[in-house]
Amino acid sequence: MTMPLNAKPAVHAAVAPAPSAGWITRRQLTLAAVLLLAASWAFLSDFSVTLLSYVGLCALVAVGLVMLTGVAGMTSFGQAAFVGVGAYATAWACTSPQAAAWLAWLPPAWLPWAGLALGLVLAAAVAWVLGAITLKLAGHYLPLCTIAWGLSLYFLFGNLELLGGHTGITGLPALSIGGAALATPRALGPLIWAVLLLSLWALHNLLDSREGRAIRTLKSGRVMAESMGVDTGRYRIKVFVLAALLGAVSGWLYAHLQRFVNPTPFNLNIGIEYLFMAVVGGAGHLWGAVLGAALITLLKEQLQDWLPRLLGSSGNFEVIVFGLLMLVVLQRYADGLWPRLAQWSGRWLKADPAEHLPAAAAPLAQRTLPPRGQVVLQAHEVTKRFGGLVANNAVNMSVKAGEVHALIGPNGAGKSTFFNMISGVDDPTTGEVRLMGKPMTGKPSREFAALGLSRSFQHVRLLGQRTVLENVAVGAHRRAHRGWVASMLRLDRAEEAAVLAEARRQIERCGLGAHADAPAASLALGQQRIVEIARALASQPAVLLLDEPAAGLRHLEKQALARLLEQLRAEGLGILVVEHDMEFVMNLADRITVLEFGTVIAEGTPAQIQGNQRVLDAYLGGSDDLGAAA
C-alpha cells in the first residue's frame, strides 16, 4: 500500500455497484412488479384483493420494524399498539358526538383525514414519551419494556368507555378521495399499496443519506457515532417515532377497511407477528418487510384452510404449525429470506446504473484551525478509578496545535483509559479536561467533536458491511445539515455529493482509494485502522487522537502513515498518538508522555525520554526498543 498525500479528490462520489450479466435491473423489475399488480388488480378475485390489502397493511408496520429493529437495533414487540392508536384515533374522530361537535366546521368526508392527523399526532406523542423513558435501557430490558407498554395500551383500548370498551367502535365511514368512496378492499387496496410503496421509496432515500448513515450506526456503533458528533439518543427516539407513525398510518387504513375497530387486532400476539414478518423477511432490508408480510399473511390463511381438512377436526392448529415453521426458517436463515432471494436473483439481474450526484456540490462547513503552539487540549489532574483499580492517577498533559504528542507506556498503563477521558467517551472520576480552553468535564463525546476533536479507536469501530466510503462519510456528519425530510425527498443530493467527495478525498489521501467501494470488513486490520483515520479526518478536526494507528501495518505502510501525520502537523493539527512502536514514535513525536500504572513518570522530547532511566526501567526488557529507536 502507498499513501499518495497529494492525490486529487474524486469529483463523482456515488458507490459503483458490481457489474453483472443479467438482462433487467432491480429497479426495472420492481417497476414491472408494481405495474403488474396495478394492471391485474381489476381481474383478481375479491378474496385475493382483500388478502393483498392486508399484506400491504402488515408490510407498512413491518417496514417500520425493519428500520427500528433490523437497521437501528431496537427490538419492539409492542408495535401493534401504535396500529391501535391510529385505528382508534380515526374511529373516535369519525363517530364520537364530542368529536362531531368539535369538528362541526369540517365537511363529513374530511373526518377520516382529521382522524389521520389525530392518530399521527397521538402516535408521535406516545412514542416520543415512551421512547424517552425506555430507549435508554440496554440489552433485554428494552424488549421487555415494549411488551409492557404494548400490553398497557391494549388494555387501555379495551377499558376506555370512550373507545367502546371491548366491543369497540362500529359505523366508521369509508375513506373518500375527490368524492369517490373507497368502500371496498378493491377500491381502498390501491391507496394502501400506494402508501406502502411511497414509504419504501422515502425510507430507501433516507437510508441512502447522511441521516441514514447515522441511523445505521445505532445498532453497533454508538460510541463511535457519538465521537463523530451524532446525537445517538435523539436518533433512536426519532426512529422509534418513525416506526410508530408507520404503524399508525396502517391502523388508520385498517380501520377504514374494516369500518369498525375493537382491541383484538392490537394485542401482543399481533405485535409478535409483526416482528416475525420483519425478521423472517429480512430485518435489515426494507423489501424484506413486504416479503415477510406476504409470506406470513398467505401462510396463515392457507394453514387455517388446510389443516382442519387434513386433521379432520377444527382448532387453532395453524398457530402450532406456524410456530414450528418459524423456528425452522429462523434456524436456517438467521438474516431472513430477502438476502437469499437477492443472492439468487443476482444471477440474472444486472446492476442498477450508478446514481449521478450533482457535480456542483454545496460547500461543507469549514473550521478555522487555532494558531500553531496554542494549547488545544489539556488534562489537569485526571484520575480514573474502576472500583479499587486506579487506571489514571492525577495525569497532567497538554497537546498544542501543530505538534505530535505521543503517549506511551507498557501494556495496562492506562493509555486507552486516558484517551477515553479526554475524548468524552468516559468521565474522569476527578480532575478536569479542557478543549479549546473550554471545560469539558461531564460533556458527551459529541460535544468534543463539535469543538474539533476527532479520534480513532484501539479496537476498530467500523460498520463492517458498509463500504469504506460510507464509513468515512460518517466522519463528515457534523459538517452537513440536511435532515430526515430532505433526505426522504432526495433534496439533499448536492450536500450528499459534497460529503461523499470529501470522504473520498480523505480515503485517497490515506492511500486507500482502491478500496473506497469495498465493504470495510473486507480490508486487513491495519487498513481498517487507516480507514478510522480517514473517518476522523473527514470531520476536519483541530485535534486528532489516534489509538495505536500503526498496529498491524507493514514497514512501508508505517512510513506512509508517518508522512501523513507529518503533513497534518504541518497543517496545524494538534495530534496525540498512543503507540507501542517505539521507532515510529521516536521518529515522529515532538513530545512524549510516559505512563506507568496510570501515573506520568516522564515527559519530554524523544531524546530526553530515551535517556530517562525510570522510563527504561518501566519498559524492563523493552529498553532495547527505546535504544534502537534512537
Ligand SMILES: Nc1ncnc2c1ncn2[C@@H]1O[C@H](COP(=O)(O)OP(=O)(O)OP(=O)(O)O)[C@@H](O)[C@H]1O
Ligand atoms: N472498563 C473497565 N473496567 C475495569 N477496569 C478497566 C476498564 N478499562 C480498563 N481497565 C483497567 O485499567 C487498566 C488500564 O487499562 P488501559 O486499557 O487503559 O491500558 P493501556 O495502557 O491502554 O493498555 P494496552 O496498551 O494494553 O492497550 C488495566 O488494568 C485495565 O484492566
